[in-house]
Amino acid sequence: MPTTVSLPHTITLDMKKSYNVNGLTYLPRQDGNSNGNIGQHLIQLSPDGTTWTTVASGTYLDDNSLKSTPWTTAQARYVRIVAQTEAGGRGQWTSAAEINVLTTATYTKPPTSLGVWGATLDFPIVPAAAAVLPNGKVLMWSSYKPLDFGGGGGSGTTDTATYDPATGTVSQRIVTETKHDMFCPGLSLDASGRPFVTGGNDAAKLSIYDPNGNSWTAGPSMQIQRGYQSSATLSDGRIFTIGGSWSGGEGNKNGEVWSPATNSWSLLSGCPVAPMLTADTRGVYRADNHGWLFGWKSGSVFQAGPSKAMNWYTTTGTGGQKPAGLRGTDPDAMNGNAIMYDAVNGRILTVGGAPNYQDNPATSNARIVTIGAPGTTASVAAIGNMANARAFHNSVVMPDGKVLVVGGESYPVPFSDATSTLIPELFNPATSSFTSVNPIAVPRVYHSWALLLPDATIISGGGGLCGACQTNHPNAQIYSPAYLFKTDGTKASRPVINSVSTTSVAVGAKITLSMNRAVTSFSLVRYGSGTHSVNTDQRRIPLTATVSGLSYTATVPGDPGIALPGAWMLFALDSAGVPSVSKTIFIRSS
Numbered sequence: 001m002p003t004t005v006s007l008p009h010t011i012t013l014d015m016k017k018s019y020n021v022n023g024l025t026y027l028p029r030q031d032g033n034s035n036g037n038i039g040q041h042l043i044q045l046s047p048d049g050t051t052w053t054t055v056a057s058g059t060y061l062d063d064n065s066l067k068s069t070p071w072t073t074a075q076a077r078y079v080r081i082v083a084q085t086e087a088g089g090r091g092q093w094t095s096a097a098e099i100n101v102l103t104t105a106t107y108t109k110p111p112t113s114l115g116v117w118g119a120t121l122d123f124p125i126v127p128a129a130a131a132v133l134p135n136g137k138v139l140m141w142s143s144y145k146p147l148d149f150g151g152g153g154g155s156g157t158t159d160t161a162t163y164d165p166a167t168g169t170v171s172q173r174i175v176t177e178t179k180h181d182m183f184c185p186g187l188s189l190d191a192s193g194r195p196f197v198t199g200g201n202d203a204a205k206l207s208i209y210d211p212n213g214n215s216w217t218a219g220p221s222m223q224i225q226r227g228y229q230s231s232a233t234l235s236d237g238r239i240f241t242i243g244g245s246w247s248g249g250e251g252n253k254n255g256e257v258w259s260p261a262t263n264s265w266s267l268l269s270g271c272p273v274a275p276m277l278t279a280d281t282r283g284v285y286r287a288d289n290h291g292w293l294f295g296w297k298s299g300s301v302f303q304a305g306p307s308k309a310m311n312w313y314t315t316t317g318t319g320g321q322k323p324a325g326l327r328g329t330d331p332d333a334m335n336g337n338a339i340m341y342d343a344v345n346g347r348i349l350t351v352g353g354a355p356n357y358q359d360n361p362a363t364s365n366a367r368i369v370t371i372g373a374p375g376t377t378a379s380v381a382a383i384g385n386m387a388n389a390r391a392f393h394n395s396v397v398m399p400d401g402k403v404l405v406v407g408g409e410s411y412p413v414p415f416s417d418a419t420s421t422l423i424p425e426l427f428n429p430a431t432s433s434f435t436s437v438n439p440i441a442v443p444r445v446y447h448s449w450a451l452l453l454p455d456a457t458i459i460s461g462g463g464g465l466c467g468a469c470q471t472n473h474p475n476a477q478i479y480s481p482a483y484l485f486k487t488d489g490t491k492a493s494r495p496v497i498n499s500v501s502t503t504s505v506a507v508g509a510k511i512t513l514s515m516n517r518a519v520t521s522f523s524l525v526r527y528g529s530g531t532h533s534v535n536t537d538q539r540r541i542p543l544t545a546t547v548s549g550l551s552y553t554a555t556v557p558g559d560p561g562i563a564l565p566g567a568w569m570l571f572a573l574d575s576a577g578v579p580s581v582s583k584t585i586f587i588r589s590s
Helices: none
Strands: 009-027 040-046 053-059 067-083 098-103 120-122 129-132 138-141 158-164 169-175 186-189 195-198 206-210 215-219 230-233 239-242 256-259 264-267 292-295 301-305 309-314 320-326 337-342 347-351 366-370 379-382 391-397 403-409 425-428 433-436 448-452 458-462 475-480 497-500 504-506 510-515 521-526 529-531 540-543 545-548 551-555 566-573 583-588
Touching (some): 067 120, 337 391, 497 583
Parallel strands (some): 504 583
Antiparallel strands (some): 009 067, 009 098, 256 264, 337 347, 403 425, 458 475, 497 510, 566 583
16 A cells, blocks of 8 residues: 655756756646645755755645746756645645746856845735735735736635745635725725725725734725725824725725724815826826825825826815925826835935836836925925836835835836836935846736835735736745845844834834944834835834944934834844844834
């Protein structure tokens, strides 16, 4: 009798000589039986069959579709898959119909001076939206199907996955309890750090995720049905939303605000969407999408784009609107990015985008927009352009104030990788210039996202969600910036925050940190969320501190429009610019 060997199982391929290896495809069995489908797994490379390096990990979807795992090119003779679980939990089995190793003709080892892209993370969904939780995990979701979306008219369910960087595991969950297909939503992190998801395929719905209880709850429906809207957390903890004609009817998607005190939505008749419309050739269906919103002082909202006209919105009473000027000579920039890299001084970097949502050239434009008192005209400075024109890209502010711009394509077309750029760029605020860094392994365009993690690395994932198309990317990679390496390529020694005096602080209050060694600067970066190139949550606050030995005391800005309520990552940086792993700090508006 054959004996069943318990998982994990290993399949090792000896290619007899070294190749430049950059991916693997795995075809599950095609006989109608799912037993043995690989779930959680590792993919590893070796030059000699003895020393192994992990180039991919994660969890495959439990179906018979072809699984493709790309990674940053490396040289190897041996490739092995370590099957850690059976995808459906049906038994101690592993099966495969076909495994192919992908190679490329050339290979140059990426220099660590340009950062390093790590092992690919495989997911059982195409994650079109994501949020980093205060516990460090990454919550992601697709739509009512793991690899496809419904295109309007909700199903009431959402496929989700959660990646835990601490363990490397990926868990799956189908959310039915809120009766909300959360594809193409508005997305913000509330004053407790909870993902607050509005509209999309189920265009009136609100779903809120509680990381502490790992639970989803339904909130009150919005007054206006929406999809492709943006939302922003305000200085008093309320959440503002505007736009969203992709679903729920077209036009008149004026502003409304949710109050945690009453758990209800209020229409703001004084916050019309019309001033922020682009001149898109497809009309309002595209013109009110993906607003660049920033919660600011006194409950105000600054709208930096994508329309070339910028605006202020106020949210007291019935609300108000006032022009903030044009974004210089920058045209409408749909599917571009806006990043508040210095909240203390109101500085926002805007990059890329295109005049129309799709089927037109993107720009490489970059601007620095500086805002002050609500209602005043914003200052706009043109800086040197990016090396690459981009739309559908994502940008992430780092603890040192630099901004990584990743992915995008020069001629935006949904569900196409045809003009994608694999070369990210790094914005340096000290020089107002961009530097190209090491390439990503996977195109990150429509339905992709990128977010800062608490260890000062950046996760970039998703793209696609188009069923049987060739541009689904159910995966992510983590970027370790150059500040984590020495000049000789070895890992830098990182400062350690031994303790903080508090993990919950009001605006204007002090935080005392105990360090393991001397550091020179500190910053707060708000936890981020992302979908459709929009992340209204992230912003950075540079901090100054007084020093007593290895004890440092920093003061949180006193205005909750600068230090928005919610979960923040507190970083310490040494004289070489090497950041610590962060401590999570919750900032209260009072």
